Structures are given as structure tokens and as C-alpha cells.
Amino acid sequence: MRPKIRVKGVEPLKKRWIGKACFxxxxxxxxxxxxxxxxxIAALYHFTRFADPAALQAPLRLLCAQxxxxxxxxxxxxxxxxxxxxxxxxxxxxLGHIRSLxxxxxxxxxxxxxxxxxxxxxxxxxxxxxxxMGLPDIDPxxxxxxxxxPADWNDLISQPDVAVIDTRNDYEVAIGTxxxxxxxxxxxxxxxxxxxxxxxxxxHNKRIAMFCxxxxxxxxxxNFLLSQGVQDVFHLRGGILKYLEEVPxxxxxxxxxxxxxxxxxxxxxxLQPGQNESCGACxxxxxxxxxxxxxxxxxxxxPACAQEYDAQDRARFRERQKQMDLAAARGAVHLGG
Numbered sequence: 124m125r126p127k128i129r130v131k132g133v134e135p136l137k138k139r140w141i142g143k144a145c146f147x148x149x150x151x152x153x154x155x156x157x158x159x160x161x162x163x164i165a166a167l168y169h170f171t172r173f174a175d176p177a178a179l180q181a182p183l184r185l186l187c188a189q190x191x192x193x194x195x196x197x198x199x200x201x202x203x204x205x206x207x208x209x210x211x212x213x214x215x216x217x218l219g220h221i222r223s224l225x226x227x228x229x230x231x232x233x234x235x236x237x238x239x240x241x242x243x244x245x246x247x248x249x250x251x252x253x254x255x256m257g258l259p260d261i262d263p264x265x266x267x268x269x270x271x272x273p274a275d276w277n278d279l280i281s282q283p284d285v286a287v288i289d290t291r292n293d294y295e296v297a298i299g300t301x302x303x304x305x306x307x308x309x310x311x312x313x314x315x316x317x318x319x320x321x322x323x324x325x326x327h328n329k330r331i332a333m334f335c336x337x338x339x340x341x342x343x344x345x346n347f348l349l350s351q352g353v354q355d356v357f358h359l360r361g362g363i364l365k366y367l368e369e370v371p372x373x374x375x376x377x378x379x380x381x382x383x384x385x386x387x388x389x390x391x392x393x394l395q396p397g398q399n400e401s402c403g404a405c406x407x408x409x410x411x412x413x414x415x416x417x418x419x420x421x422x423x424x425x426p427a428c429a430q431e432y433d434a435q436d437r438a439r440f441r442e443r444q445k446q447m448d449l450a451a452a453r454g455a456v457h458l459g460g
Contacts, residue, residue, distance in 0.1 A: 161236035161237065161238060162208050162209065162210075162236065162237045162238070162239065162240050162241070163208065163209065163210065163211045163213075163214045163234060163236060164194075164206065164207070164208045164234065164235045164236065164237055164241065164385070165206065165207050165208075165214050165217075165218060165232045165233070165234055166205075166206045166232060166233045166234075166235075166336075166337050166364060166383075167203070167204070167205060167206070167207075167218070167221070167230060167231070167232035167233075168202065168203065168204040168205075168253060168254075168337065168338070168339040168342075169202050169203055169204075169221075169226075169227050169229075169230045169231075170201055170202040170253075170263045170264050170342060171201075171202045171203075171224075171225060171226030171227055171264075172200065172201070172202075172225070172226060172264075173198065173199070173200055173201075173202065173203075173224070173225060173226075174200075174225075176198040176199055176200055176249055177198075177249055179198055179224060180198055180247050180248075180249060182220075183196065183198075183217075183220065183221075183247050184245065184247040186216065186217060186220050187207070187209075187217055187245045187247070188245065190209060190210070190212075190213035190214075190216050190217060191209050191210065191213050192207050192208065192209035192210075192213045192214060192216075192217050192245060193207070193208055193209060193240060193242035193243065193244055193245045194206050194207035194208050194209075194241075194242045194245060194246075194385070195207075195242070195245075195246045195247075195248070195384075196246070196247045196248070197248055197249075197250045197253045198247065198248070198249055198250070198253075199249070199250045199251060199252055199253045200251075201252060201253055202226075202253050203221060203224070203227070203253060204253035204254060204339055206383075206384065206385060207242075207245075208237070208240055208241050208242055208385070209240075218230070218232060231361075233337060233361060233362075233364045233365055233368065235364070235368070235390065235394040236394075237387060237396065239386075240386075241385035241386035241387050242385055242386065243386075253339070254312060254339045254340055254342075254343060255311070255312060255313055256312055256313055256315065256316065256343045256344075256347070257313040257316075258316060258343075258347065260350070261343050261346050261347055261350070262346065263342035263343055263346050265346065266346060266349055267341075267342050267345045267346050267349075267358070268331075268333065268341070268345030268346075268348070268349065268356035268357050268358045269355075269356065269357045269358075270357075270358065270360040271332070271357050271358065271359055271360060272360050272361075273359065273360070273361065273365050273366040273368075273369045273370050274369065274370070276332075276334075276359050276366060276370075276376075277370075277374070277375075277376050279332055279357060280301060280303070280304075280332050280376065281376075282330070284328070284329060284330055285329065285330045285331075285332050285357075286305060286325075286326050286329040286330070286331055286332070287301055287303055287304040287305060287332045287333075287334070288304065288305045288307065288331060288332070288333045288334075288344075289301070289304045289305065289306055289307070289333075289334060289335075290307070290312070290315060290333050290334065290335045290340045290341060290344045291312075291335050291336060291340065291382070292309060292310060292311060292312070293306070293308050293309060293310055294382070294407040294408060294427070295336070295381075295382040295408075297407075297408070298379050298380050298381075298382055298389055298397075298399055298408050298410060299377065299378060299379025299380045299381050299382070299389070300377075300378060300379065301334065301376055301377055301378070302376045302377075302378055304334075307319075307322075312340055312343075315344060315347075316347060319347070319348070319351070323351070326353075330355040330356075330357065331348060331353055331355065331356050331357065332357045332358070332359075333345055333348075333356070333357070333358045333359075334358060334359040334362060334363060334366075335358075335359075335362050335363070336362050336363055336364060336381060336382070336383065337361070337362040337363075337364050337365075338358070338359070338360065338361055338362040338365075339362075341358035341359070341362070342358075344358075345357075345358050363377070363381045364381065364383075364390070364394065367381060367390065367391065367392050367393065367394055368393070368394050370392075371392075372392040372393075375392060377392070380397035380398070380399060381397075382399075382408055386401075388400055388401045388408055389408060398410070398411050399411075400414070402424070402425040402427070402428060403421065403422030403423060403440055403443065403444055403447075404422070404423060404424055404425065404428050404431075404432060404436070404437075404440050405425065405427060405428035405431065407425060407427045407428065409425045413425055413426050413427075420441075421444060422440055422441070422443065422444025422447065423437055423440040423441050423444060424437065424440075
């Protein structure tokens with residue numbers, strides 16, 4: 124006999140079986156509290172000295188698997204960085220474990236929510252740096268710029284003697300940034316030191332205010348500028364994500380959406396999911412306008428990468444998109460997406 128499925132608070136309308144899997148359409152008879160419907164997402168980083176980061180990898184990966192938590196965590200001798208998603212209790216368990224690691228008791232994180240899981244799997248990787256700048260002498264534990272809370276950020280960047288620099292990659296800046304911010308046009312964070320060397324004279328006698336997604340790149344970029352002799356260096360505490368969480372839209376100087384490194388692609392004020400999608404070929408964000416462009420093909424190309432791949436690549440991308448569409452039709456997730 125087929126087992127009966129009972130869900131408290133809802134009444135099943137329709138059941139259908141495919142093999143051993145049962146799919147049930149449910150009509151809610153009672154409102155479920157908002158958090159119960161959501162996936163909890165925690166974005167975190169912490170600079171500390173790990174004597175043996177490799178020894179931390181397996182226990183952390185195992186705990187995430189046990190708790191059903193997915194996402195990406197990077198471990199290095201300089202600390203930990205990443206974003207994870209799962210149930211409220213699962214995220215709490217993983218964060219509790221991370222806080223028990225050497226030097227991580229005061230770990231901070233930024234929390235948001237999504238209706239669907241934004242990651243396909245869990246990755247815990249070992250790296251040389253938790254955010255790659257390529258300068259071994261950079262040490263955010265030694266000194267960084269002045270932290271500016273989101274509530275005070277507007278006042279700072281509105282001052283005429285302040286230059287505002289976006290430390291993110293060009294494709295991130297393309298979909299949103301602060302009003303009047305300088306875009307270095309870098310393709311990776313490792314290009315920032317060379318950009319500064321070539322452009323530093325533009326900022327003579329200026330106070331420098333820097334920002335990034337969650338704050339981690341500014342920990343290194345402000346340390347770098349201080350090492351270059353810049354006196355007044357500031358950065359947005361908690362990054363853009365904290366600003367969008369705390370500053371009301373009607374008071375905001377943020378323009379556009381903020382790119383995030385998960386399936387949401389971008390978020391807006393209140394950390395609500397944005398309107399951007401990810402290009403299946405180059406992984407750059409694709410705006411609603413981009414999706415109307417003749418060079419856009421879902422999973423295959425976007426205006427930014429239309430000239431970057433050959434016919435063989437495009438055929439491979441189309442096959443991957445086909446498999447993703449078939450998986451979606453079955454109610455499954457294709458991990459290659």
C-alpha cells in the first residue's frame with residue numbers, strides 16, 4: 124500500500140506517484156510563520172591565525188552534511204570566509220562550531236533569508252588566502268581603516284574631501300554601487316594594488332572611503348592603503364549587505380542591486396532577492412534588459428560574453444541547460460547549474 128502523508132495544518136489536494144517518489148500538492152489551512160518557510164543564509168568571515176587549517180576541514184564538512192547545510196567555506200592560515208544556507212537550527216549549529224575554533228569566539232555574520240536553497244552542495248576548501256589579494260605582507264589583524272557603521276555612511280561619503288572607492292569586481296559594480304563611487308574596473312581583487320599604484324595621484328589630499336559586499340575585501344584594501352602611507356582610510360562596517368539591511372530605501376545612497384555569490388545573484392534593500400539572473404556561460408549577472416538582448420540565450424550566452432566562447436563551448440552550454448531544464452521539470456536540482 125502507498126503510505127498516507129499527513130502534514131499538520133494543511134490539507135492534501137492531490138497526490139501523484141513517480142516511481143517511489145510521492146508529489147503532493149497542498150493547500151494551507153493555516154498561515155505558517157514567515158521564518159518557517161525560509162532558508163536562513165549566513166555570510167561570514169573572520170581573520171584569525173589557524174596553525175593547521177587542514178585539520179579543521181573534515182569536521183566542518185561533516186557537521187554541515189549532518190545539518191543539511193550547503194554553501195561554500197574557505198579555510199586558510201589567515202582565517203575563514205564564506206556563505207552557508209540551511210535551516211535556522213542547522214545554521215546555528217555550524218556557526219556555533221565555527222565560533223569554537225581558535226580565535227573565532229567573536230565571529231560576526233550577516234543573516235538573510237530565501238524561499239529556496241541558493242546552493243546545490245556544500246564545499247569546504249583550503250586556500251592560501253580567504254580573499255585573494257596576492258600580497259603576503261597584508262595583515263588585517265595588524266591594522267585596518269576606520270570602521271563606519273551604515274547609519275553614518277551617508278554623511279561620510281557626502282563630504283567633498285572624501286573619495287569613495289568600490290573595491291569589487293567590474294561585473295559586480297555593473298549592477299549597483301553607491302552614488303559617486305569610483306569604479307576601478309578590476310576583474311579580480313588581486314588587480315587592486317596595481318590599479319591603486321597607477322591612480323593614487325588622483326586621490327591626493329583626499330580621505331578614502333572604501334566598501335565591498337560584506338566587508339572582507341576592505342579589511343585587506345584598507346590595510347594596503349595604510350601601508351602605502353594614506354592617512355585617512357575608512358570602510359563600511361558590514362559592507363553593502365549590512366547597509367541594505369539597516370538603511371531604509373528612502374534614505375539610501377545605494378543605486379541598483381548588490382551582487383551576491385549564490386543562486387539569488389543579487390539583492391536589494393532589505394536584502395530582498397533582486398531581478399538579476401546568472402549567465403550560464405560566464406556567470407556574470409544578467410539584468411532584465413540583458414535578457415531582451417539578441418545575444419542572450421538562457422544558459423548559453425549574454426551580452427557580456429557573446430564573443431568569448433566558440434561553437435563547441437556553446438553546444439556544451441546548451442546541453443547543460445537542457446539537462447537543467449529536464450531536472451527542473453522533474454522537481455530536481457541539476458548540480459551543474
